[in-house]
Amino acid sequence: MNQQIYWHTTVKMPNDSNLTPIPEKVDVAIIGGGYTGLSAARTFAQRGVKAVVLEAETIGWGASSRNGGMTLTGLKVAMQTAIKRYGHDLAKTLFQASIDSVALVEQIVKEENIDCGFARTGHLLAANKPKHFDVLKDEVDFMAKEFNHKVHLVSPKDLRSEIGTDVYHGALVDEVSAGLNPAQYVAGLAAAAVRAGAILCARARVNRIERSQNRFVVETERGRVEAESVLVATSGYTGNVTRKLQRKIIPIGSFIIATERLSDELAHELSPKNRMIFDFKHFLNYFRLWDNRMIFGGRAAFFPENENTIAQSGEILRGEMIKIYPQLKDVKVEYVWGGTLDFAFDQMTHVGEADGLHYSLGYAGHGVAMATYLGKTVAEAMIKGNIKNHPFAKFDFPGAPLGLYTGSPWFLPFAGMWYKILDWVE
Numbered sequence: 001m002n003q004q005i006y007w008h009t010t011v012k013m014p015n016d017s018n019l020t021p022i023p024e025k026v027d028v029a030i031i032g033g034g035y036t037g038l039s040a041a042r043t044f045a046q047r048g049v050k051a052v053v054l055e056a057e058t059i060g061w062g063a064s065s066r067n068g069g070m071t072l073t074g075l076k077v078a079m080q081t082a083i084k085r086y087g088h089d090l091a092k093t094l095f096q097a098s099i100d101s102v103a104l105v106e107q108i109v110k111e112e113n114i115d116c117g118f119a120r121t122g123h124l125l126a127a128n129k130p131k132h133f134d135v136l137k138d139e140v141d142f143m144a145k146e147f148n149h150k151v152h153l154v155s156p157k158d159l160r161s162e163i164g165t166d167v168y169h170g171a172l173v174d175e176v177s178a179g180l181n182p183a184q185y186v187a188g189l190a191a192a193a194v195r196a197g198a199i200l201c202a203r204a205r206v207n208r209i210e211r212s213q214n215r216f217v218v219e220t221e222r223g224r225v226e227a228e229s230v231l232v233a234t235s236g237y238t239g240n241v242t243r244k245l246q247r248k249i250i251p252i253g254s255f256i257i258a259t260e261r262l263s264d265e266l267a268h269e270l271s272p273k274n275r276m277i278f279d280f281k282h283f284l285n286y287f288r289l290w291d292n293r294m295i296f297g298g299r300a301a302f303f304p305e306n307e308n309t310i311a312q313s314g315e316i317l318r319g320e321m322i323k324i325y326p327q328l329k330d331v332k333v334e335y336v337w338g339g340t341l342d343f344a345f346d347q348m349t350h351v352g353e354a355d356g357l358h359y360s361l362g363y364a365g366h367g368v369a370m371a372t373y374l375g376k377t378v379a380e381a382m383i384k385g386n387i388k389n390h391p392f393a394k395f396d397f398p399g400a401p402l403g404l405y406t407g408s409p410w411f412l413p414f415a416g417m418w419y420k421i422l423d424w425v426e
Contacts, residue, residue, distance in 0.1 A: 010183060022225050028049060034063065036235065040360075042198060055200070064371070114184065215228055255339075256296065270289065296321045314336030
């Protein structure tokens with residue numbers, strides 16, 4: 001397997017051949033050049049606010065160009081859980097945000113003419129066991145009653161109309177979700193931000209942030225910039241420059257393989273409707289087709305990506321893929337890569353202000369749509385000065401129990417083991 005990000009072979013990604021100088025003064029400094037930062041920068045610029053994006057690597061380098069391209073409705077936590085935690089009204093608002101986030105991606109793709117293959121092909125949640133399908137039956141009525149959102153079941157006997165395997169025990173379909181090429185999308189979003197007037201600075205790792213009266217001084221590897229406000233949009237790459245936030249975010253590795261191009265006949269057999277597919281497990285797999293390649297990902301290793309975890313994960317994912325699709329046992333896997341997701345301890349996305357710094361973090365694998373949406377809406381809230389009224393700012397952002405986490409996720413192997421045990425028990 002070639003340790004290379006397949007998506008990067010499909011588009012010319014922003015590079016660092018001509019580095020944009022760090023401006024001396026801006027209205028807003030945005031740390032992180034992924035979906036959140038770029039969406040926020042575009043929004044600020046469109047409203048006449050001078051914004052600079054400070055990216056440690058190249059623009060779009062992180063999870064924004066490495067993910068599976070699934071543009072999903074819903075939150076990471078079940079909506080039943082959201083209602084119990086936050087009450088019906090706020091839960092309904094949060095869910096509607098997920099619906100609006102998919103619509104916003106679609107709108108931006110059309111407005112900015114981004115060629116990224118955006119299509120509302122829907123998502124398929126597959127039941128690994130019969131009891132999972134029983135849960136999905138209840139989900140249909142629950143979503144219709146509580147959120148006026150229609151999803152439908154696919155019985156085990158009809159499942160071949162949706163997926164070319166017999167390992168699952170039925171599924172649930174949400175037609176609102178979509179898919180796209182994440183690298184093409186983030187490159188297009190970056191170009192859109194520049195056209196709007198935002199300044200994008202690659203190779204500008206932030207080393208220090210100081211507050212001086214009513215302004216911030218942000219020191220980077222390439223110079224310093226003064227800003228009235230700072231937005232932290234670093235997701236799974238949140239570091240010790242923003243120490244308080246780092247201690248609330250767990251960086252978790254997610255890994256993906258891409259096969260060689262399949263025949264039209266085989267591709268149609270595997271996924272007749274080209275859904276975004278994921279299963280019911282805690283230690284989940286997620287997969288979809290792109291350009292007749294099977295793009296297959298999962299939590300093969302919880303630690304963030306490096307040469308060893310990528311190689312090991314590639315073999316694990318290939319094995320998982322063949323369990324689901326035995327017809328791929330002789331198909332070559334051409335690419336394997338990894339990225340780092342950001343999980344909060346409550347598996348929720350969080351917006352707010354800490355020590356004067358604004359932030360939007362904790363997408364937990366739902367970042368394609370939600371990061372785009374929150375980049376826009378957080379920017380709007382910052383302009384209005386009412387970040388506390390943002391729906392994702394209306395609940396606590398918890399840290400680790402007993403303060404046992406300082407930013408180095410020593411417990412990830414135990415978390416992975418625990419999820420495997422839960423899957424076995426259930």
